[in-house]
Amino acid sequence: MADEDTTLQELKEWVARFRDERDWRRYHNPKDLAVSISIEAAELLEVFQWRNQKEVEAMLRRDGLRKVKAELADVIVYCVSLADILKIDxxxxxxxxxxxxxxxxxxxxxxxxxxxxxxx
Ligand SMILES: [Mg+2]
Known part of the structure; x- marks a missing residue:
């Protein structure tokens, strides 16, 4: 999968299928999804915490980009989930x-x- 050939609708459906196969829809209410977005955004910030610009650049050249990618994906998955249950296009x-x-x-x-x- 790549951005060039994946639609937001496909991501929305994939995330909803993952949720529904596990019977997690009952836990996915707007408040808890908004809380989860914020928690994952904080985890994204944690990757950068206490590092100056030079240290951030070095961290990103090592394994930091992998961590940023994972936390960014967590944020987006919850954003897509919230959009899905609230029927936000x-x-x-x-x-x-x-x-x-x-x-x-x-x-x-x-x-x-x-x-x-x-x-x-
Ligand atoms: Mg995370």
């Missing part, structure tokens, strides 16, 4: 958010700037 949600971001951060005001839109 992720492509629609992401395109709406990107449209909003484009309005908040017009290129003319933000190119090369990292300020939040409220500070522009």
């Amino acid at each position: 992720l492509s629609e949600a992401i395109s709406e958010k990107m449209r909003e971001n484009s309005e908040k951060y017009p290129v003319s005001k933000t190119k090369g700037e990292y300020k939040k839109y409220t500070e522009l």
